[in-house]
Amino acid sequence: MSLRSSLGKVKGLGSAKEGVHHWRLQRLTAIALIPLTLWFVVSLLSKVHADHATVVAWVSIPYVTVLLLALSIALFWHLMLGVQVVIEDYIHCTTKQIVAQLLLRAFAGLGALLAVVSILKISLGTH
Template sequence: MTMPRVTAYSAARGLGAAGHGAGHWWAQRVSALALAPLILWLAWALAGGSVTDYRDLTIWLGAPVNSILMILLLIASFHHAALGLRVIAEDYIHSRSRFIVIALVQLACAAGGASGIVATLVIAISD
């Protein structure tokens, strides 16, 4: 009886995260691309001197365009941070605690983004 020949490729196929890295890489690039104009918008808006105190901030965020762009900035920045911190945890943590660290990073980024969005809406809606 002859044993079936197993090539290195057929032995490795299906193992590891093949295919998942490209999606993660693209997500990081797209979120970075989204962040570039949003950060420029925020820097331009704040450098203009129109927001100097809380009252001015409520007026500025009361404009729908500004509050929507601020929310998009929060979503993109916390998503980008979660992606980057996950890569760091995957690359540098080699123990069983990696899953816990990744879960905590994801939860912290989700909580930060959610609290930023709620704060933006509260400030925008308050009179």
């Protein structure tokens, strides 16, 4: 017999007090990444030997800029959610756990920012 209230079950708030938020965002970013990464890989294949001007011209096409930004955000978000669970599972010392989680967030946050700024600089720069 469960002692949880009906309201508690409906809200889905477990011990982490965030319910299915993490699980749902991991799936949402995963689904977004299926078409985005496939598009990106196929696009890169046609630019294996492309010169700088060709790549800049490609990134500057408005829909390409938007898709690259979407890819960057979904990618680093998904990465953070995934590696977070790996760290939770394998690092048992509390101090190391907190340090690792902070480093992961720094990496994911700065990585996403670097990608976004690079893409915007290429796309919006004067050329």
